């Protein structure tokens with residue numbers, strides 16, 4: 633039974649690693665490390681199925697599979713710099729962070745040159761879904777490396793996987809970004825439709841009946857948060873606007889590299905930037921509704 637280390641206990645990292653520790657058939661506790669050490673100590677103190685590592689090098693050197701769930705490219709790159717000082721030959725790195733597809737490839741090349749294997753494993757779904765093990769994970773990389781991590785995925789930390797075995801590694805990040813673009817755009821349209829309904833006098837209950845009947849997935853819950861004003865609430869588990877801006881930046885880069893022109897992406901980005909200016913990076917993604925309200929002569933907050 634391989635030993636697993638988990639690096640990065642942010643909002644979603646804590647949720648997924650806690651499920652891994654609780655539901656995976658592991659012989660030894662999951663080793664956890666976080667830049668802010670108190671978080672790792674707090675999370676590990678709650679269960680005997682997790683152990684706080686003394687350092688990043690300690691976590692990596694004692695593990696066979698090392699999962700990374702970090703904020704962005706710089707964080708992943710910084711962690712892999714330190715990891716490179718440890719003997720990593722024969723170890724498997726699983727990167728669940730959302731990073732630019734070029735970063736996935738660069739880290740895979742670095743770790744492979746040190747004798748380790750790497751799979752990209754971006755996450756579809758947010759924190760609430762992660763807690764309920766309802767997320768979907770993309771698994772991309774060499775099939776033998778995927779086979780080592782796969783037993784710890786379905787019904788343990790996720791609902792399903794999308795396997796991209798032996799396909800170009802970049803496809804994992806491209807799928808994550810394109811998939812999220814579909815989700816962000818759906819939120820943009822839902823917010824605009826909600827503003828329009830208010831302006832033309834379509835009752836909110838009537839719009840909600842349409843959304844519940846005709847749009848499967850998270851739209852009904854999101855609409856309820858727009859109607860109740862919860863989109864302004866910083867304490868919900870909705871992804872922060874900083875994450876949307878990071879991903880839109882990667883998408884813009886891919887669009888520019890390929891010569892694609894994406895008007896909806898420009899619109900979503902403009903609204904996200906406005907939210908960031910007004911409410912800061914911890915404001916939630918659904919707060920783009922407030923910025924669309926403002927553009928239409930309504931107050932940002934809905935009471």
Ligand SMILES: NC(=O)c1ccc[n+]([C@@H]2O[C@H](COP(=O)([O-])OP(=O)(O)OC[C@H]3O[C@@H](n4cnc5c(N)ncnc54)[C@H](OP(=O)(O)O)[C@@H]3O)[C@@H](O)[C@H]2O)c1
Nearest residue numbers: 640641642643644645667668702703707729730758759871
């Ligand atoms: N939250 C979601 O809904 C969601 C959904 C899908 C994918 N994702 C992706 O999953 C990843 C983690 O998301 P999250 O929500 O857990 O983010 P988060 O709450 O912001 O946590 C970020 C994690 O990265 C660590 N970190 C940041 N900079 C670092 C550095 N320079 N060196 C080492 N560690 C560093 C943080 O450590 P500290 O605790 O010390 O700050 C923390 O553990 C991100 O790439 C995100 O895009 C998130």
